[in-house]
Amino acid sequence: MNNEKxxxxxxxxxxxxxxxxxxxxxxxxxxxxxxxxxxxxxxxxAAGVCAALRDDDYIVSTHRGHGHVIAKGGDLNRMMAELxxxxxxxxxxxxxxxxxxxFSIGMLGACGIVGGGIPIAVGAGxxxxxxxxxxxxxxxxxxxxxxxxxxxxxxxxxxxxxxxxLFVCENNRYGEFTPMEKVTSVRDIALRATGYGVPGVIxxxxxxxxxYEVANTAVQRARNGExxxxxxxxxxxxxxxxxxxxxxxxxxxYRSAExxxxxxxxxxLRILHSKMVQMRVVTPDVLEALDQQITQAVAxxxxxxxxxxxxxxxxxxxxxxx
Amino acid sequence: xxxxxxxxAIKEALAxxxxxxxxxxxxxxxxxxxxxAGTRGLYAEFGEKRVVDTPIxxxxxAGAGIGAAITGLRPVVDLMFGAFLYLALDxxxxxxxxxxxxxxxxxxxxxxxxxxxxxxxSAGAHHSHAVHPMFMNVPMLKVVLPSxxxxxxxxxxxxxxxxxxxxxxxxxxxTGMRDEVPDEPYLVPLGKGEVRRMGRDVTVxxxxxxxxxxxxxxxxxxxxxxxxxxxxxRTLKPWDEALVxxxxxxxxxxxxxxxxxxxxxxxxxxxxxxxxxxFHHLKAPPRRVSGSDVPSPFSPVLxxxxxxxxxxxxxxxxxxxxxxxxxxxxxxxARYAA
Numbered sequence: 001m002n003n004e005k006x007x008x009x010x011x012x013x014x015x016x017x018x019x020x021x022x023x024x025x026x027x028x029x030x031x032x033x034x035x036x037x038x039x040x041x042x043x044x045x046a047a048g049v050c051a052a053l054r055d056d057d058y059i060v061s062t063h064r065g066h067g068h069v070i071a072k073g074g075d076l077n078r079m080m081a082e083l084x085x086x087x088x089x090x091x092x093x094x095x096x097x098x099x100x101x102x103f104s105i106g107m108l109g110a111c112g113i114v115g116g117g118i119p120i121a122v123g124a125g126x127x128x129x130x131x132x133x134x135x136x137x138x139x140x141x142x143x144x145x146x147x148x149x150x151x152x153x154x155x156x157x158x159x160x161x162x163x164x165x166l167f168v169c170e171n172n173r174y175g176e177f178t179p180m181e182k183v184t185s186v187r188d189i190a191l192r193a194t195g196y197g198v199p200g201v202i203x204x205x206x207x208x209x210x211x212y213e214v215a216n217t218a219v220q221r222a223r224n225g226e227x228x229x230x231x232x233x234x235x236x237x238x239x240x241x242x243x244x245x246x247x248x249x250x251x252x253x254y255r256s257a258e259x260x261x262x263x264x265x266x267x268x269l270r271i272l273h274s275k276m277v278q279m280r281v282v283t284p285d286v287l288e289a290l291d292q293q294i295t296q297a298v299a300x301x302x303x304x305x306x307x308x309x310x311x312x313x314x315x316x317x318x319x320x321x322x
Numbered sequence: 323x324x325x326x327x328x329x330x331a332i333k334e335a336l337a338x339x340x341x342x343x344x345x346x347x348x349x350x351x352x353x354x355x356x357x358x359a360g361t362r363g364l365y366a367e368f369g370e371k372r373v374v375d376t377p378i379x380x381x382x383x384a385g386a387g388i389g390a391a392i393t394g395l396r397p398v399v400d401l402m403f404g405a406f407l408y409l410a411l412d413x414x415x416x417x418x419x420x421x422x423x424x425x426x427x428x429x430x431x432x433x434x435x436x437x438x439x440x441x442x443x444s445a446g447a448h449h450s451h452a453v454h455p456m457f458m459n460v461p462m463l464k465v466v467l468p469s470x471x472x473x474x475x476x477x478x479x480x481x482x483x484x485x486x487x488x489x490x491x492x493x494x495x496x497t498g499m500r501d502e503v504p505d506e507p508y509l510v511p512l513g514k515g516e517v518r519r520m521g522r523d524v525t526v527x528x529x530x531x532x533x534x535x536x537x538x539x540x541x542x543x544x545x546x547x548x549x550x551x552x553x554x555x556r557t558l559k560p561w562d563e564a565l566v567x568x569x570x571x572x573x574x575x576x577x578x579x580x581x582x583x584x585x586x587x588x589x590x591x592x593x594x595x596x597x598x599x600x601f602h603h604l605k606a607p608p609r610r611v612s613g614s615d616v617p618s619p620f621s622p623v624l625x626x627x628x629x630x631x632x633x634x635x636x637x638x639x640x641x642x643x644x645x646x647x648x649x650x651x652x653x654x655x656a657r658y659a660a
Contacts (some may be wrong), residue, residue, distance in 0.1 A: 058393065060389075089426070090425075090426065090428075091424060091425050091426035091428070092426035092427070093426075094423060094424055094425075094426050095424050095425055095426060099424045099425065101425040101428055101429070102428070103392075103425070103428045103429050108389070108392060108393070108429075109421065109424075109425060111417070112416075113412055113416055113417075116385075116412055116413070116416060116417060118382075118385070119381060119382040119383075119384070119385020119386050119388070119389065119413060120385050120386075120388050120389040120392070120413075120417060121389060122382065122385065122386045122389060123385060123386035123387060123388055123389020123390040123391070123392075123393070123397075124389040124390070124392070124393045125389070126386055126389065126390050127389065127390040127393040127394055127395050128393070130347065130371065130390070130395060131394060131395075137389070149381055150381050150382060150385065150412075153377070153379035153381055153382030154379075154382045154385065154386075156377055156379065156382075157376060157377055157379055157382045157383070157386060160377060161374075318427065319422055319423050319426055319427030320422070320423055320461070320462055321462060321464075321486045322422070322430045322484075322485035322486055
């Protein structure tokens with residue numbers, strides 16, 4: 001992998017991280033309506049996969065979707081405005097955190113229903129094959145969604161039709177607050193690929209370089225007409241299921257302090273940062289300058305969102321039937 | 323003009339649209355063989371790329387159709403029986419119907435979900451549900467329920483050309499119905515009802531299989547010199563409110579007939595709208611004739627009892643005719659003035 005690609009991965013992750021840190025802060029201050037699910041700790045998955053895609057490839061995301069939009073090249077201003085429910089947001093204030101889409105970059109939508117986006121990605125893959133393009137479609141989903149019927153139906157359908165689809169399971173070990181081992185019949189979701197006759201690959205989801213390599217192989221396979229791959233990225237979320245979850249979690253914590261510390265120690269951003277410095281990809285100064293630049297862009301996005309107008313109540317019937 | 327069956331009309335619509343537009347494809351369970359024959363033979367002309375047999379996976383098929391629709395195709399997803407749509411409800415309601423609105427108009431979802439609807443052939447509870455009222459409750463879905471082969475063809479072609487998600491339901495009991503269907507292409511617009519029979523005394527509103535039943539009821543009452551106007555809505559959402567309200571303004575009486583269940587049903591919606599918007603024209607309260615509030619039973623005797631019959635509709639119309647409020651008010655005034 002050349003230095004440029006490594007830096008590209010880092011930039012995608014850093015944009016996600018700084019954006020989400022700001023979102024967490026705004027939520028804690030009570031400035032955001034609704035609720036938000038942060039991706040902090042899982043950035044290497046979105047960045048690694050999206051770096052292996054072309055601009056015209058498709059992704060379908062989840063309720064924890066900010067990272068996917070940003071990794072695919074989403075606009076921070078329009079994202080932040082959507083989180084504030086403003087008229088300038090990606091969905092004109094009708095989507096919010098869990099339903100952001102940007103069709104201009106092949107981002108076909110985040111989805112508030114666990115497993116709900118999986119078949120839609122299969123359809124995008126079907127459409128790519130039908131049209132004779134060599135586009136690829138990616139569905140991101142969590143370990144919880146791997147227990148939904150939609151996952152099983154979709155994986156089978158994509159496998160029998162040999163569709164160009166990447167099934168990317170972001171295994172952060174918790175379905176909301178329930179640990180995976182209590183509700184899942186296998187230790188590794190990737191094992192389930194065998195049942196559908198497709199390759200199942202496990203990758204360290206905190207290692208962006210490794211995710212990129214695995215995704216790249218799966219993308220080539222898909223483009224060559226060899227069908228889907230199931231990738232299981234073992235990752236950690238360092239925050240809660242949703243921000244502010246302590247407020248409604250009766251009975252205290254569901255994850256031990258040790259486990260959280262372990263998750264935080266495997267910070268994908270820090271891991272890649274030290275690798276880059278070690279590999280002399282760039283000097284720490286360059287990375288520091290980058291950080292400042294991205295931090296400023298996020299601050300600008302907050303200003304943009306704050307100064308944007310609310311949607312007018314008259315717009316409730318807009319964007320219904322064509 | 324040739325007489326063609328309901329399913330033959332559907333096949334013609336599919337074939338014509340697939341020839342006209344290469345983006346149209348048919349996806350579903352056994353569409354190659356065609357359980358209801360409405361898709362049979364299309365495979366021979368269009369091949370497996372465009373007539374796609376799938377696993378029995380309703381949720382995934384529906385979702386795949388949506389993914390295809392938002393990336394440039396115009397899929398028709400055949401899910402066989404209306405009740406099978408229930409297996410795909412998340413995709414139909416939360417994804418297909420919501421996507422355009424939820425994403426601020428960034429995409430549209432030109433998809434048709436096709437299925438048989440309602441009872442009448444002793445198929446039992448799991449294959450006989452009249453599902454249309456549930457979908458009428460979903461914002462941004464269009465719901466079509468044709469009552470004859472001519473409309474089925476013209477409406478299906480319109481549904482395929484429509485840029486919105488459409489639930490296209492065929493009454494199960496009309497599968498073998500034969501009627502005139504022109505060979506030359508034509509469209510029937512979505513959202514427009516049709517007066518099937520003119521009348522001055524009472525307006526009856528129906529759709530799908532209930533239209534023929536309502537017409538038979540009108541025949542019975544014609545012998546008693548009651549002139550029933552029968553409106554076939556054809557599209558249940560959006561529905562032709564103006565046509566119904568105009569008719570009620572003329573007749574002053576209204577009976578809504580629907581095969582679906584009575585609570586929050588299609589007939590409830592029509593009757594409520596008439597009560598709300600045409601109250602001043604009404605000589606009697608609007609009445610509803612709906613299916614009984616039970617899962618569809620198997621026995622032909624029982625099934626006949628739960629689906630609105632000619633006798634049920636005749637009885638409802640007679641009641642309406644007897645309940646002339648202006649007459650009642652006159653007699654009340656006469657009694658207490660004395």
